[in-house]
Amino acid sequence: MVQGTQINRFNLTTLRDFLLRQGFNVVLVVVVVFYALTAPRFFTVANFISLLHAAAPMMVIASGLALVVMTGKLDISVGSTAFLTTSVGTILMVRNGVDPITTLVILLAIGALIGAVNGLIIVVLKISPLIATLGTMIIVRGIGLEITKSTTISLPEEVRRLGNASIGPIFVDILIALAIMVIIHLVHTRTSFGRWLIALGNDQDTAARLGIRVNTVSFMSFVLSGLLATIGGVLTLVQVGAASPSIGSGLEFTAVSVIVIGGISLFGGEGSILPGALRGVLILEIIRNGLNFLGADPYAYRFVNGAIIFIAMYADSLRARLPVTTRTFEAPDTPKSG
Amino acid sequence: MGNPYLEMRGVSKRFPGVQALTSVSFEAYAGEAVALIGANGAGKSTLMNVLGGNLQSDEGEILIGGQAVSINSPLAATANGIAFVHQEMAMLPTMTVAENIHISSFPTRAGIIDRKAMEASTAEVLTRLGCHFTPDTRIQVLSTGDRQMVEIARALLSKPSIIIFDEPTSSLTSREKARLFDVIRTLKTEGVTIIYITHFLDEIFNICERATVLRGGSTVGGGLLSELTTADIVHMMIGDVGLDTRSAKHSTQQREVVLKVTGLNRRGVIKDISFSLHKGEVLGLWGLLGSGRTEVARAIIGLDPIDDGQIEINTGSGLHPIRPREAQRWIGMVTEDRRNEGLLLPMSVKQNMSIANLRGLLSRWKLIDNRRETELATHFVNRLNIIISSLGQPVKTLSGGNQQKVVVGRWLELNPPIFIMDEPTRGLDVGAKAEIRRIIFELAEGGAAVLVISSEIEEMMALGERYLVMNRGQIVNELPGTSTKNELMGAAAGAAQME
Numbered sequence: 001m002v003q004g005t006q007i008n009r010f011n012l013t014t015l016r017d018f019l020l021r022q023g024f025n026v027v028l029v030v031v032v033v034f035y036a037l038t039a040p041r042f043f044t045v046a047n048f049i050s051l052l053h054a055a056a057p058m059m060v061i062a063s064g065l066a067l068v069v070m071t072g073k074l075d076i077s078v079g080s081t082a083f084l085t086t087s088v089g090t091i092l093m094v095r096n097g098v099d100p101i102t103t104l105v106i107l108l109a110i111g112a113l114i115g116a117v118n119g120l121i122i123v124v125l126k127i128s129p130l131i132a133t134l135g136t137m138i139i140v141r142g143i144g145l146e147i148t149k150s151t152t153i154s155l156p157e158e159v160r161r162l163g164n165a166s167i168g169p170i171f172v173d174i175l176i177a178l179a180i181m182v183i184i185h186l187v188h189t190r191t192s193f194g195r196w197l198i199a200l201g202n203d204q205d206t207a208a209r210l211g212i213r214v215n216t217v218s219f220m221s222f223v224l225s226g227l228l229a230t231i232g233g234v235l236t237l238v239q240v241g242a243a244s245p246s247i248g249s250g251l252e253f254t255a256v257s258v259i260v261i262g263g264i265s266l267f268g269g270e271g272s273i274l275p276g277a278l279r280g281v282l283i284l285e286i287i288r289n290g291l292n293f294l295g296a297d298p299y300a301y302r303f304v305n306g307a308i309i310f311i312a313m314y315a316d317s318l319r320a321r322l323p324v325t326t327r328t329f330e331a332p333d334t335p336k337s338g
Numbered sequence: 339m340g341n342p343y344l345e346m347r348g349v350s351k352r353f354p355g356v357q358a359l360t361s362v363s364f365e366a367y368a369g370e371a372v373a374l375i376g377a378n379g380a381g382k383s384t385l386m387n388v389l390g391g392n393l394q395s396d397e398g399e400i401l402i403g404g405q406a407v408s409i410n411s412p413l414a415a416t417a418n419g420i421a422f423v424h425q426e427m428a429m430l431p432t433m434t435v436a437e438n439i440h441i442s443s444f445p446t447r448a449g450i451i452d453r454k455a456m457e458a459s460t461a462e463v464l465t466r467l468g469c470h471f472t473p474d475t476r477i478q479v480l481s482t483g484d485r486q487m488v489e490i491a492r493a494l495l496s497k498p499s500i501i502i503f504d505e506p507t508s509s510l511t512s513r514e515k516a517r518l519f520d521v522i523r524t525l526k527t528e529g530v531t532i533i534y535i536t537h538f539l540d541e542i543f544n545i546c547e548r549a550t551v552l553r554g555g556s557t558v559g560g561g562l563l564s565e566l567t568t569a570d571i572v573h574m575m576i577g578d579v580g581l582d583t584r585s586a587k588h589s590t591q592q593r594e595v596v597l598k599v600t601g602l603n604r605r606g607v608i609k610d611i612s613f614s615l616h617k618g619e620v621l622g623l624w625g626l627l628g629s630g631r632t633e634v635a636r637a638i639i640g641l642d643p644i645d646d647g648q649i650e651i652n653t654g655s656g657l658h659p660i661r662p663r664e665a666q667r668w669i670g671m672v673t674e675d676r677r678n679e680g681l682l683l684p685m686s687v688k689q690n691m692s693i694a695n696l697r698g699l700l701s702r703w704k705l706i707d708n709r710r711e712t713e714l715a716t717h718f719v720n721r722l723n724i725i726i727s728s729l730g731q732p733v734k735t736l737s738g739g740n741q742q743k744v745v746v747g748r749w750l751e752l753n754p755p756i757f758i759m760d761e762p763t764r765g766l767d768v769g770a771k772a773e774i775r776r777i778i779f780e781l782a783e784g785g786a787a788v789l790v791i792s793s794e795i796e797e798m799m800a801l802g803e804r805y806l807v808m809n810r811g812q813i814v815n816e817l818p819g820t821s822t823k824n825e826l827m828g829a830a831a832g833a834a835q836m837e
Contacts, residue, residue, distance in 0.1 A: 211442035212442060
């Protein structure tokens with residue numbers, strides 16, 4: 001009887017642990033199966049390729065943001081940075097006739113610069129990352145709207161064609177996005193810089209006492225985030241084929257949702273690019289894609305997205321509160337004689 | 339014995355307003371452990387921070403192996419074979435053991451971390467320390483003792499010839515302590531010089547050959563421990579100050595009961611706890627580590643849920659049952675873990691002392707009365723003899739003893755009828771311990787009822803008028819204040835054998 005309840009309790013905690021650790025993998029499978037059964041054209045190779053195509057910019061942006069979040073900070077200027085990229089890029093190519101390669105270099109420099117500004121504000125002025133990047137988010141979007149006068153400007157035809165460039169059936173931007181994710185994954189898991197990011201996320205004071213140059217590492221994470229937001233913006237620009245005032249609005253929040261759903265803790269110190277961030281991107285994109293197939297109200301996606309964010313945040317805070325069982329590793333007792 | 343391996347000569351260091359070190363000399367021999375002893379604020383940390391390269395001395399020189407060296411940064415200290423095992427562990431819980439000990443310089447190959455080399459060197463150090471966890475274990479799952487081993491492993495990685503241990507045992511169980519001592523003995527046989535800082539004098543005699551005692555920033559004595567007694571060392575540390583003990587132990591028969599606990603249960607933790615606490619009494623809750631002493635205190639004060647049982651408090655008109663959550667209005671709790679449970683470290687002394695009593699400080703306009711806040715804080719700072727530069731000083735800059743007094747002062751402002759003190763002097767030096775004990779006596783003389791938990795039997799015996807002995811979550815015995823040390827130990831240990 002007593003044993004029975006114990007076994008019962010054991011199962012409940014393991015179920016809870018399982019859901020906390022694997023919950024979003026379960027969600028991913030459930031969502032895919034659900035759509036596969038209800039939406040006839042969902043479960044096709046063509047749809048998955050178009051789904052990845054649509055998700056490519058977010059893969060890149062979320063990878064950059066993930067690096068910042070792993071240090072326990074936040075960068076909500078990524079949406080505006082991506083938007084500024086599309087505006088400046090279009091103006092340079094359409095109005096000033098700059099060639100695409102030079103444009104790309106200039107855009108990357110701008111992205112890194114925005115990241116550097118964020119980093120400096122946070123590291124030197126010691127302003128909370130949320131507030132600092134809220135400021136740059138508003139300013140950067142303002143600059144973008146100013147230079148395009150809030151109008152939609154189409155790209156030259158030869159650049160627009162790049163948006164559908166593909167190798168075999170697979171769009172080039174999918175390959176670019178995946179390659180970038182792999183590189184960032186390696187930076188995160190296999191370089192000193194990557195480990196220092198996690199160290200900062202554990203506890204910045206501790207990291208500093210261990211001799212890590214905390215400010216440099218924070219600063220670099222913001223530069224990378226800005227840079228990758230720009231690359232995400234370039235991919236978006238080429239896909240859309242035009243600069244439009246609505247590009248990238250609310251994108252920072254989608255990116256944060258991706259991070260949270262991907263199991264990267266907003267408290268810092270936990271999470272992965274692969275499979276974490278990629279899984280986050282896929283879950284959100286699949287839900288959106290599937291709702292389209294079902295002919296759902298376009299605004300329904302916002303409700304679903306919001307609900308998922310709440311669940312993911314709750315799971316994150318539960319995980320953070322979950323008592324970690326500590327063990328003592330000691331020499332086994334010497335067997336007593338007799 | 340030849341020349342000392344490490345010699346510090348005439349080291350002086352001045353901070354704004356304080357002469358922290360005055361021409362201190364210190365020496366240590368290879369293969370020996372030197373205890374560096376002194377009350378809080380005696381200058382131990384300053385001296386070791388000079389040696390560790392965290393501070394620059396104003397005067398003096400350091401010789402290692404007879405050669406004068408300049409140590410102007412922690413990096414230079416490492417280069418000179420000096421490693422520092424800090425009291426406050428620097429652990430990154432979500433990372434592995436190998437990552438934690440290599441964090442400041444990873445072995446890399448073309449910019450990519452060489453995981454194999456990293457884990458191999460980690461495994462080597464762990465074997466040397468007799469640890470049974472693997473390099474890829476996450477710090478999260480390790481016990482405090484094992485984390486301490488990781489901290490030491492990090493120090494050993496640079497193959498140092500001098501290792502400074504700063505209060506390494508303050509959070510270890512006795513078994514973990516024994517392991518640490520084994521490691522130190524091994525290091526000594528390998529010819530490493532050990533500098534050992536601690537408040538626990540028994541440990542010094544256990545593990546060290548030599549001692550240097552600091553007081554007020556100067557060397558006041560030392561020598562071979564084989565030629566010294568505990569009393570000698572205590573005398574050097576605190577000068578001519580006697581230790582307080584409570585001479586008269588009163589009978590508790592006639593005094594009124596202020597706290598009555600009946601049948602307190604928390605499944606698997608504490609069982610059927612019943613006792614009464616009287617006005618003006620110091621009641622000792624005694625038992626071995628893990629016997630449930632702290633859990634009883636936490637349950638009474640509502641920090642942990644209880645399954646059943648009743649708590650009654652005399653709120654002025656006889657005993658009334660109360661919910662544990664309400665108990666904090668009548669009970670002041672002082673714990674060993676002042677940093678996490680008690681104090682708001684960045685806030686000032688004044689704010690820390692008034693935080694529990696803000697309602698009592700409201701003026702007619704329902705705003706906090708600044709003048710009264712200052713008055714009360716000043717009053718208790720003086721009464722408790724808290725050493726601070728001003729009431730606005732952040733609490734985190736105070737020594738452990740003074741921090742503990744701030745916690746006590748906070749409760750005194752509220753003036754509750756009952757105090758629970760859970761290891762109130764843990765981690766404090768001899769002088770600060772004596773002061774906290776004196777304060778406890780004063781509280782009881784003033785009519786408060788005090789429940790004291792302590793792991794140190796001498797402290798228990800100095801304080802208690804009556805003892806409850808706990809074992810495995812139960813009160814197994816009650817002993818009078820006149821009990822001897824052997825009786826107390828016997829009750830706790832004997833009860834352990836009965837199970």
